[in-house]
Amino acid sequence: MAMTARQRARVSLYVQAGIFVVAIIALILATDWETIGNSVFNFAKIGPMFPDIFATGLVNTLIYTFLGFIVGLSGGLLLALMKLSSFPLYRWIATGYIEFFRGIPALLVFIAFGYGVPLAFGVSWNVTVIVMISLGMVASAYIAETLRAGLQAVPKGQMEAARSLGMPQWRAMVTIVIPQAFKIVLPPLTNEIILLTKDSSLIYVLGLTASQYELTKFGRDGISSLGAGLTPLLVAGAFYLVITIPLSLLARKFESRSARTKR
């Protein structure tokens, strides 16, 4: 029997909804609710995590992310300008750096600067410095590409108009191109902060003193000390979302604003 397009669409919806309901029922039946309650949603035992996870963990995560971002933004800007330079050596160095640090796991960078470099050169760095360097170096590579794309997204005519008014190259860059590029890169840069927030958790591989703990470290410690199963990780995860979801909304707002007007 032939069906009309509307009938076919309706049948398709029913089938999809049916599969969903069956899957949910199967999941509910297969789940051991008591174990889940004890080891994932065991909120009765997590009292001792507070207020330190908030006062120390959240604050440290924010500090580490911020420091990494500042270093990453400065390094990224330098690399982006190098990549657009007329001097080939600068372009090669920047390309090599970017490909290298985007291509290896951030965790390796943390281990290298946390253990390798201090050991090899006989120096001892404070954790904050290690985080700034490791997170900053990885972030530089990603931010450099974002900034380069932003600078190149400004129409060529803008540079030409500025130059034909007698502005030197650097002046046209500073006054005309960079302010426009900045608006273009605001959304991707905000996403970059979200990635950094999550990458800051990699600091757990370093030996931390209590005052240096960040969210993930609190979560891991909670698992071994509180006897509430994974619940402490769930709490740490919730704190990450408290940071990242507003940033994500902010990025979306920037995006819709720049879509509406170029100002």
Added chain:
Amino acid sequence: MNDVIHSSGSTGTIHAAGVSIKDLRKAYGSNEVLKGISLDVAPGEVVCLIGPSGSGKSTLLRCVNLLEQPNQGSIQVGGFEATDPDVDIDRMRRKVGMVFQQFNLFPHLDAKRNCSIAQTKVLKRSQAEADKVSMHNLERVGLGHLADRYPDQLSGGQQQRVAIARALSMEPELMLFDEPTSALDPETVGDVLSVMRNLAKEGMTMLVVTHEMGFAREVADRVVFMDGGVVVEEGVAEQVIGAPTQPRTKEFLRRVLDPTHIEIEE
């Protein structure tokens, strides 16, 4: 050549600069766009460059303020040897205003700031003085009342008039126009052309790439027809547009002036 000084109403005087182009060649790879162009524009003169697209007229114009680097030949602009590798290019460009087909206004600045930004950053004028000059030039193009609008709040014709005011605010001695009305809605073309007509009357030296034959005929002192990277025909506007002698010029003008004309005879 004597420097001709024309009065320009309340701005005082325009010191006009001439252009002298000799055997100019420009190629992109093996594609030769300009094949030895020689052209003089006297101070105070208005010259229109016409010709089919791809004839090299825009490239020629862009070579004059070095937005394109010529491969060979020489260009003199005012007292500057543009093709000298040691020329102070930024100093030269201050004397040469450029108006683009796509306006190229700065979208993050309002109309007045578009006009004042280069005055403060390049000519080192105070903001107050620059604002005064900007307002004067915006009024000159009939847009004084829209000085605080941003480019995206202006029509194409208004944007192009702001772009002209922006160039004039640097008090140039030569104005280059690169198809200034080609990207405009038909109903806004007239406003832009009338601003250009007034500028010509005030004695500005102008080199204009255009498809507006009516404007060229009425305003230009001289018309230059280019095709295939060479100057095919040049002379007073009446003669080149009214009574062309070269077959290529005739053919081009017939297409432009009567686009609905259908070739019947073989």
